[in-house]
Amino acid sequence: xYNINGQxxxxxxxxxxxxxxxxxVDFFVLGFQELDLSTEAYILVDNAKEEEWSxxxxxxxxxxxxxxxxxxxxxxxxxxxxxxxxxxVDYVSEVAALYVGTGILGMMGNxxxxxxxxxxxxxYFTFVNCHLAADTSMVDRxxxxxxxx
Numbered sequence: 001x002y003n004i005n006g007q008x009x010x011x012x013x014x015x016x017x018x019x020x021x022x023x024x025v026d027f028f029v030l031g032f033q034e035l036d037l038s039t040e041a042y043i044l045v046d047n048a049k050e051e052e053w054s055x056x057x058x059x060x061x062x063x064x065x066x067x068x069x070x071x072x073x074x075x076x077x078x079x080x081x082x083x084x085x086x087x088x089v090d091y092v093s094e095v096a097a098l099y100v101g102t103g104i105l106g107m108m109g110n111x112x113x114x115x116x117x118x119x120x121x122x123x124y125f126t127f128v129n130c131h132l133a134a135d136t137s138m139v140d141r142x143x144x145x146x147x148x149x
Contacts, residue, residue, distance in 0.1 A: 009053050009056030009057075013056045025064060025085070027084055027120075028064075030083075067086060068083065068084055073116060075101060078113065080097075092120055097114070110131075
């Protein structure tokens with residue numbers, strides 16, 4: 001996961017996907033926090049930032065092989081994306097994506113989680129991308145948010 005602090009994908013993302021000696025990867029799962037820091041992000045659904053980061057990831061993934069995005073989910077500044085090797089896509093089923101906001105008033109999307117669950121062959125996988133309250137003084141809040149998620 002990456003806290004990108006509202007930045008755009010302006011450089012090669014190849015180093016984010018592991019070392020060059022890592023080969024034969026079936027899945028890439030990427031989580032982002034602070035994708036969109038604008039106040040409009042709380043009230044308007046806008047996939048522009050997701051599309052921008054997807055393009056950067058897909059450009060970088062091409063060096064590893066052919067992959068297909070099977071799911072993504074965004075909540076304000078949180079985004080999770082799952083890419084599967086093209087020849088493995090037929091073995092992915094029962095894909096579900098959701099989000100939980102735990103931020104302001106216990107429900108806003110500045111904090112919380114995005115998640116994707118899927119079946120791969122006969123196994124189930126759940127991927128969770130969290131953005132929790134910062135600072136050492138917020139341990140109780142993080143633990144409570146974890147239980148809500």
